[in-house]
Amino acid sequence: MDFDLTPEQQALRQLARDFAQKEIAPVAAEYDEREEFPLPVFRKLGEVGILGMVFPPEYGGGGSDLLSLAIVTEELSVVDVPVGVSESVNGMVGSIITFFGTQQQKEEWLRPLGKGRILCSFGLTEPGAGSDSMALSTRADLEDGNWVINGTKSFITHAGTPMSGLIIIAAVTGGSKERKEISCILVPNGTPGYNLARPYRKVGWRSSDTREISFADCTVPESNLVGQRGKGFHQFMTVLDWGRIGIGAVAVGLARGCLELSLQHAQNRVQFGVTLCKHQAIQFKLAEMATNVEAARMMVHKAAYLQTVGRPFVKESSMAKLFASEVAVKTAEEGVQIHGGYGYIEEYPIARLYRNSKILTIGEGTSEVQKMVIARQLGC
Amino acid sequence: MNIVVCIKQVPDTAAEKKLNADLRLERTGIENIPNPFDEYAIEEALKVKEAKGGTVTALCMAPETGKEALRKAIAMGVEKAVLVTDPKLTGSDAWATSYVLSQAIKKLEFDLVLFGMQSTDATTGLVASGVAEFLGLPQHTYTGKLDVGDGQVTSQRQTEGGYDVVNSSTPAVVAVVKGINEPRYPSLKGIMQAKRTEITVWSLSDIGVDPSEVGTAGAKEKVVSFSPREPRKGGQVVQDEGDAATKIAEFLTFKKVL
Amino acid sequence: MSEIWAFIEQDKGEPKKISLEMATLAKRLADQSGATAAAVIMGPGAKAAAEKLGGYGIAKAYAKDDSKYGDYVITPQAHLLANLIREKKPSLVLVGSTTTGRDIASRAAAKLKLGILANVVDVGMDGGKVRVVAPAFGGNIEVTSQLVNQETEIVTVRPNAVMPAKTTAQIQVEEIAGDVGAESLLAKITERMSQETGAVPLEEAQFIIAGGRGLGGEDAFKMLFDLASALGGAVGASRAAVDAGWISYPHQVGQTGKTVKPVVYIACGISGAIQHKVGMQTSDVIVAINKNADAPIFQFADFGVVGDLFQVVPKLTDEVKKIRK
Numbered sequence: 001m002d003f004d005l006t007p008e009q010q011a012l013r014q015l016a017r018d019f020a021q022k023e024i025a026p027v028a029a030e031y032d033e034r035e036e037f038p039l040p041v042f043r044k045l046g047e048v049g050i051l052g053m054v055f056p057p058e059y060g061g062g063g064s065d066l067l068s069l070a071i072v073t074e075e076l077s078v079v080d081v082p083v084g085v086s087e088s089v090n091g092m093v094g095s096i097i098t099f100f101g102t103q104q105q106k107e108e109w110l111r112p113l114g115k116g117r118i119l120c121s122f123g124l125t126e127p128g129a130g131s132d133s134m135a136l137s138t139r140a141d142l143e144d145g146n147w148v149i150n151g152t153k154s155f156i157t158h159a160g161t162p163m164s165g166l167i168i169i170a171a172v173t174g175g176s177k178e179r180k181e182i183s184c185i186l187v188p189n190g191t192p193g194y195n196l197a198r199p200y201r202k203v204g205w206r207s208s209d210t211r212e213i214s215f216a217d218c219t220v221p222e223s224n225l226v227g228q229r230g231k232g233f234h235q236f237m238t239v240l241d242w243g244r245i246g247i248g249a250v251a252v253g254l255a256r257g258c259l260e261l262s263l264q265h266a267q268n269r270v271q272f273g274v275t276l277c278k279h280q281a282i283q284f285k286l287a288e289m290a291t292n293v294e295a296a297r298m299m300v301h302k303a304a305y306l307q308t309v310g311r312p313f314v315k316e317s318s319m320a321k322l323f324a325s326e327v328a329v330k331t332a333e334e335g336v337q338i339h340g341g342y343g344y345i346e347e348y349p350i351a352r353l354y355r356n357s358k359i360l361t362i363g364e365g366t367s368e369v370q371k372m373v374i375a376r377q378l379g380c
Numbered sequence: 381m382n383i384v385v386c387i388k389q390v391p392d393t394a395a396e397k398k399l400n401a402d403l404r405l406e407r408t409g410i411e412n413i414p415n416p417f418d419e420y421a422i423e424e425a426l427k428v429k430e431a432k433g434g435t436v437t438a439l440c441m442a443p444e445t446g447k448e449a450l451r452k453a454i455a456m457g458v459e460k461a462v463l464v465t466d467p468k469l470t471g472s473d474a475w476a477t478s479y480v481l482s483q484a485i486k487k488l489e490f491d492l493v494l495f496g497m498q499s500t501d502a503t504t505g506l507v508a509s510g511v512a513e514f515l516g517l518p519q520h521t522y523t524g525k526l527d528v529g530d531g532q533v534t535s536q537r538q539t540e541g542g543y544d545v546v547n548s549s550t551p552a553v554v555a556v557v558k559g560i561n562e563p564r565y566p567s568l569k570g571i572m573q574a575k576r577t578e579i580t581v582w583s584l585s586d587i588g589v590d591p592s593e594v595g596t597a598g599a600k601e602k603v604v605s606f607s608p609r610e611p612r613k614g615g616q617v618v619q620d621e622g623d624a625a626t627k628i629a630e631f632l633t634f635k636k637v638l
Numbered sequence: 639m640s641e642i643w644a645f646i647e648q649d650k651g652e653p654k655k656i657s658l659e660m661a662t663l664a665k666r667l668a669d670q671s672g673a674t675a676a677a678v679i680m681g682p683g684a685k686a687a688a689e690k691l692g693g694y695g696i697a698k699a700y701a702k703d704d705s706k707y708g709d710y711v712i713t714p715q716a717h718l719l720a721n722l723i724r725e726k727k728p729s730l731v732l733v734g735s736t737t738t739g740r741d742i743a744s745r746a747a748a749k750l751k752l753g754i755l756a757n758v759v760d761v762g763m764d765g766g767k768v769r770v771v772a773p774a775f776g777g778n779i780e781v782t783s784q785l786v787n788q789e790t791e792i793v794t795v796r797p798n799a800v801m802p803a804k805t806t807a808q809i810q811v812e813e814i815a816g817d818v819g820a821e822s823l824l825a826k827i828t829e830r831m832s833q834e835t836g837a838v839p840l841e842e843a844q845f846i847i848a849g850g851r852g853l854g855g856e857d858a859f860k861m862l863f864d865l866a867s868a869l870g871g872a873v874g875a876s877r878a879a880v881d882a883g884w885i886s887y888p889h890q891v892g893q894t895g896k897t898v899k900p901v902v903y904i905a906c907g908i909s910g911a912i913q914h915k916v917g918m919q920t921s922d923v924i925v926a927i928n929k930n931a932d933a934p935i936f937q938f939a940d941f942g943v944v945g946d947l948f949q950v951v952p953k954l955t956d957e958v959k960k961i962r963k
Contacts, residue, residue, distance in 0.1 A: 007448075011455060011571045019565060049568030062568040268893075268916045347894040474744070475753055505737075506756055509712070509744035518824035519712055519745070522737045534828075537711065538737065542832035546711050548825035600753020600788060604769065606781040612919065614937045620945025625953030628904075628925055629961060631941045635923050636759060636798040637901050638961060 005071070012068055016075035019048060020083075028080040031207035032352055035199070037161045038207055041083060046116025046163075050076075054091040056098060059106065061114030066242060067304040070249040074297070077253025078260070081356040082208035084253055086119065088246025089157050092239050093122040096168050096184060100227030100235050105186065109166060118165030122243075123153045123187075123213070124236055131369050133170075134233070138215065140171035140185050145222045147173075147185055149193070149215040155363070158209045160196040164189050167213070170232050183232035186224040193218030204355035240365065241314050244321035245307070247364040248300040251324035254357055255293045258328075258335035261350045262286060265339050276338065285338060289331045296324035315377035322370035325360040332357035381432040381528060383425040384490045385458065386481055386507070387418040388499050389442045389449050414449040417496030419456075419563035420556050425494050426457045427561065428528050435459050437488055441469065441480050451574040455566030461577065462488070466584045471596030478510025480594055483587040485515065492533065495555040497522065508555035518548035521555040641728040642668045644696070645719065646679040647738055651686030653679075656734035658694055658802035660795065663761060664732050665695035665805070670763050673729060674698060678722065678814075680715050681708035685811060692809030694802060700726075702814040711825040712738070716745035717818045723750060723790050725816070730768055732761070735794040743794050753785050754792045759799050768793060838872045840889065844901045845871025848891055848918070851878040852907015852928060852947055859885050861951050862906065868958040874898065876914045892917035904954075906947045910935025927951065 005013065023044055031038045045051040054069050055061025064072075069091050077084030094113045097105055097120075112118045129135040138151025149171060159167055166188045175181030187194050197212040227235045263286060266276040276282045299320040306313035332354045336343035343350045361367045389412045425436045437460040438453035440446040450461040464484050472480065485493055493515070498505040505521070512519035520526070520535035524543060527534045533552050536543040566574075584591055592598055618627055632638035644660035646653050653661075661677060668675035676698040677691045684707075688699035700722060707714050719742060723731065733743040735757050747754040758770035764784075768791050771782050785791045840846065847862045847869070859873065866873045874891040875884070891898055892914040903921035908914055910926065910933055918924070919938065926939035927947045936942040943950055 007451065008571055008575050011451065011566065011574065012568070015455075015566050015568075015571065048565045053568050062572070064568070268912055270912060473753060474756070475747065475751075478744075478748055505740050506744040506754065509716075509741045510748040512713075513716070513745045513748035516821075519741065520825060521712070521741050536831075537827075539830075540736075542830070544711070544827045545829035545831065546825050547828050552825070599786065601755055601783050601785050604782045604784055606779050608779055612924075612938050612940075615940040615942070617931070617936050617939075617942035617944060620943050620950055622949075624927070624943040624945050624950045625957050628927075628941060628943065628950070628954055629957040631925070632902060632923065633798075633801065633961070635940070636796075637923055638798065638958070 009068055009071055012064070013071050013075055015048070016050065016072040017078075019045070019050070020076050020079040024076065024079045024083055028083075028207070029346075029349065029352060032082075033206070033346075035201070035206045037158070037209045038083070039162055042086070042119070042161075042163055045083075045087070049116065051087065051090065051116030051119075052114040055094060055110055055114035057114075059110035059114040061110070065304075065308045066245060067301060067308055070245055070300055070304045073246055073249040074253040074256070074300075077250040078257040080207070081250055081254050081353075082205050084250045085205065085208055085247070086158050088243065088250060089122055090119050092243040092246055093120045093168055095242060096226055096235060096239050097186075099238065100184070102223065102226075104223065105226060109186075112165060117163070119158045119161060119163045120165060121156050121159040121167040123156055123159075123167045123169030125153060125155050127152055127154050127212075131366055134180070136170055136172065136180075136182070138169065138171045140169075140173050140183065142173070142222060146219045147171075147222060147224060149185065149187065149218040149220070152212060152214045154212045155200075156211055156213050159189070159213055160199065160211050161209045164209075167194075168226060169215075170236055173229060173232075175230075181230045183229045184226040184235050185220065186226050187215070187218060187220055191218055191220060202359075204352075204357070204359060206355075241317045242307070243364050244317040244370075245300055245303050245313075247360065248296070248303070248317070248320040248324040251321075251328035251360045252293060252297045252300055254328045254353060254360065255289070255296060255324070255331040258331045258350060258353050258357075259286070259289045259293055261353070262289065262335045262338040265342075265350075269340075282338060285334050289334055292327040292331060296320070296327045299323055315374055318365070318370040318373040318377070321365060322367050322374070326367060328360045329357045381428055381434040381491050382489050383428060383434065383436045383492045383494055384485055384488055385418070385421050385425045385436060385438050385453065385494045386485075386511070387422065387438055387440050387449050387453060387496075388415040389413065389440065389446050390415045390499050412445055412448075414452050415496060415499045417498055417558055418449075419496070420558055420560050421494040421496045422453050422456055422458060423561045423563040424526060424554075424556050425492075426564070428492070428526070432528060434491070435489075437462060437490075439464070439481065439484055439488070441465070441472075441477060441484070443470075447579055450579055452566060454574040454577050455570035456564055457567075457570060459577075461579045462582060463579055464582045464584075464587065466591070468584060468591040468595045468597065471599055472594050473599050473601055474506040474510060475600055476594035476598055478507050478514055480584075480587070480589055481507065482511050482514035483589050484582060485511070487582075487587060491550045491552075492528070493517070493551070493553045495553070497555055497557045505555070508553055512553035515551075515553065518552045519555075520546055520548065520552060523554055523556045524560055526554060526556065526560070640671075640673040641676045641698075641726065642671070642673045643728045643731045644675070644677050644691075645731060645733040645739065645742070646677050646687060646691065647734065647736065648679055648681065648683055648687035651683035651690075653687045653690055654734070654736075655802065656736060656739075656797050659797070659800045660732045660734050661691050661694040661696050662803045663795065663800045664730075665803075666800070667730065667761065667763055667768075671729075676700065676728070678719060678731075680704070680718060680814075688811045689809065692807050693804050695805040695807045696809055697807050699809055699811045700814050701811055702817075704817070706818075706823060709827055710823045711827055712741045712745060713824045714818045714822045716742045717749065717822040718814065718816065720746040720749040721816050721818070722814060728790055731790060731792045733792065733794045735796045740794050743792055747792050750790070752788055752790060752792055754794065755783055755785060756794045757796055758793060759796050761793060761795060761799070767791075838870065840872045840874060840891070840896055841898060843872035843898070845869040845904075846874045846891070846898055846900045846902070846918070846921075847871060847904045847906065847951075848874035848876065848908060849879050849885070849906050850876035850908030850914070851882075853879060853884060854907075856884040858948070861948070861955075865904070865951055865955045865958065868955050868962065869902075871900070871902075874903075874918075876908045905935055905939070906951060908935060909933045910938070
């Protein structure tokens with residue numbers, strides 16, 4: 001069993017870390033306050049090859065594996081979670097085309113994705129279909145060689161940025177109420193009938209572009225079907241397992257960021273004549289935080305490793321997401337506690353990390369859903 | 381326009397103790413990192429190559445770990461890499477470093493030899509001049525701007541009050557200052573390329589260097605003692621009786637900072 | 639009788655301040671060891687500069703008043719120096735650690751296959767041998783070293799290691815007989831440009847003067863800018879001053895501002911609570927001026943003044959200008 005990263009993975013990690021420090025850290029708080037998508041950052045991420053890292057090299061991508069994506073995502077998330085989230089989601093969704101797309105779809109979309117010029121979005125969740133994703137009701141009806149799409153999707157990440165290129169949605173394409181036929185359809189940004197609502201005003205992830213979107217007789221060619229008709233749900237679930245590992249990596253990054261900030265604060269703040277670090281209560285908190293970060297990362301890496309070697313990884317990815325996201329929430333809370341009153345002031349980065357933490361146990365499959373998945377994997 | 385860029389590995393001297401990615405306390409002075417000043421030299425070499433054509437080779441004198449610094453250079457776009465390594469090189473001073481590098485450079489094709497301005501450990505800014513002397517070449521040190529023409533090179537050499545414009549024929553040795561350019565990130569493709577590029581490894585016998593002249597055996601200086609900086613505590617405090625300004629000035633002079 | 643040399647940089651017959659420091663150091667070490675202090679000077683104006691060194695206790699000067707030693711970069715001076723060392727065999731050559739000095743010393747040492755001790759802050763004699771102290775590892779450690787088996791020792795010395803000391807001596811100026819050939823004329827200076835240096839960015843400033851609540855208002859910061867200008871440094875501020883609107887946020891030093899590591903940090907009217915301390919505590923030298931003797935900053939400042947900053951700061955600016963002249 002080899003726990004070491006390869007030299008390439010180490011170099012990638014260093015690149016992501018240097019990039020995050022130089023390009024993201026100086027502007028993260030500002031974009032959060034303005035609730036604005038950091039376009040220049042993403043353009044540079046594209047230029048450096050990080051945004052397109054998991055896409056096939058023959059289309060200009062980096063050909064990196066999921067473990068490498070997890071490593072990079074963690075480093076970006078230490079500094080700014082929204083950037084890590086988009087990095088992860090983009091890689092996950094784009095892979096639907098890599099795995100299931102037609103040659104024409106690959107030609108048209110994998111190149112700009114691989115070169116990091118565009119972002120793709122994931123359209124599963126609806127106002128009436130969250131954890132119960134099978135309750136989705138967006139329809140795509142085949143008429144005269146075109147799909148005509150009607151419906152609404154909610155909580156969609158980075159669909160409305162200047163870099164947003166396309167969305168892949170899950171839609172009902174037939175079947176009955178008891179047995180819905182669900183398929184994946186690709187809708188390019190700018191298609192008439194594909195409407196973007198205003199971004200939500202969120203508690204955290206404020207520089208992340210999150211919107212409700214809707215389709216009103218939105219028409220796309222029949223060839224925009226991705227993969228097999230009727231296999232949409234199965235295809236989405238495949239990449240969702242990927243996405244869980246990615247969000248797990250985001251959570252590890254956030255938790256690590258909280259730990260680093262808290263450690264720094266504890267080493268400097270003096271109360272009762274000594275630094276906080278000398279008080280056992282604080283030492284114990286930091287020790288627990290560090291232990292949890294280490295454990296969470298190992299789980300994320302193991303799940304990624306299993307995927308990379310082609311072994312089943314559904315249970316492990318759910319466990320990793322469940323554990324890492326809960327660690328992130330706990331660690332953020334403890335981080336604020338260690339900062340005392342200062343942790344409640346926006347000027348202190350820990351406050352932003354605290355706000356950014358809560359949604360991690362909800363998005364990409366709530367903790368409750370993860371437990372359902374794990375229980376099923378156990379044989380219940 | 382073929383270019384050799386000399387790079388170095390230095391101890392990581394971050395004054396702040398921080399955790400590294402493995403949640404381990406970074407131990408000062410023990411981990412090696414690529415010399416931060418060398419990035420500017422690598423970038424300048426790549427820019428010249430992109431404008432004039434040619435090949436860029438990175439050269440590093442180091443133990444086996446020097447390969448990391450070379451791989452980073454390859455990831456930035458350098459095509460070839462050479463590591464000069466030999467256990468007998470341990471403890472080499474600036475003189476030996478200049479000599480060894482020169483012997484290695486003689487085996488390569490070059491029009492320019494590039495250096496960063498200095499390294500973050502003790503020997504500051506001597507090696508470029510030493511190499512220039514051993515190779516008998518013009519030196520363009522403290523270069524803030526570099527212009528390469530046909531068979532000649534012009535640089536802006538930084539001075540206290542501005543800069544001097546310096547011109548010479550090639551081949552020449554150039555040492556660039558921090559800030560001469562904005563070093564590019566290693567690209568993802570570059571990182572993968574670094575894995576595939578073979579690094580040439582030379583020992584002292586490959587470059588015709590007598591071991592007795594380098595390393596601790598050949599060292600022309602020796603350390604007598606060293607002491608760590610004292611931890612900061614409060615110094616003297618005086619009441620101003622109209623003379624405080626003078627006292628401050630005296631203190632700063634005494635500390636050799638004014 | 640052995641000789642200790644000071645390598646002199648000069649501009650149109652006027653020795654540079656660091657070279658006066660080298661001369662003073664050479665004289666001091668020569669007196670300690672019973673040697674003769676001498677100077678080496680090259681380039682147009684060399685003879686005129688040499689005459690001035692008598693005022694610093696130098697008895698002998700080797701001068702070459704030839705334009706090629708000013709027109710060509712480094713190599714002619716290095717080669718001429720090397721030839722002179724080979725001929726006269728001084729025991730020690732002191733070179734000011736400027737960009738030019740380091741290059742010349744290094745190139746000459748390479749030519750002579752001699753070792754060199756660079757960038758030292760202190761030079762002493764120990765049983766007839768030179769012993770130097772230099773910072774290493776980012777300033778965290780001070781190292782004491784010696785050269786081994788060298789007939790001539792070459793040392794480059796940092797600025798401000800010594801104060802130039804005036805003492806009269808009759809100086810005998812000798813023209814350097816040798817010359818360098820065309821093979822040393824490798825890189826020519828075609829133009830000399832002077833430039834207005836812009837404001838120093840806070841993170842790179844060697845000197846930072848910072849103001850806090852004690853300044854009382856925006857106007858008071860002009861005083862700090864004057865001192866910063868005299869020192870060639872930058873102005874910083876505590877959060878209190880920024881929040882009060884007396885100076886803009888980019889100047890803020892501290893936990894929620896910038897972290898700086900200048901050579902000198904002068905904190906004026908700043909209490910030194912941890913939120914500020916974190917941003918500047920690794921400065922080489924910290925000076926504090928505050929009217930409250932209980933201010934926490936006095937617990938970690940290297941030099942503290944309990945007093946009225948409105949009195950002390952302008953006077954300090956004057957002192958600095960006097961010294962810098």
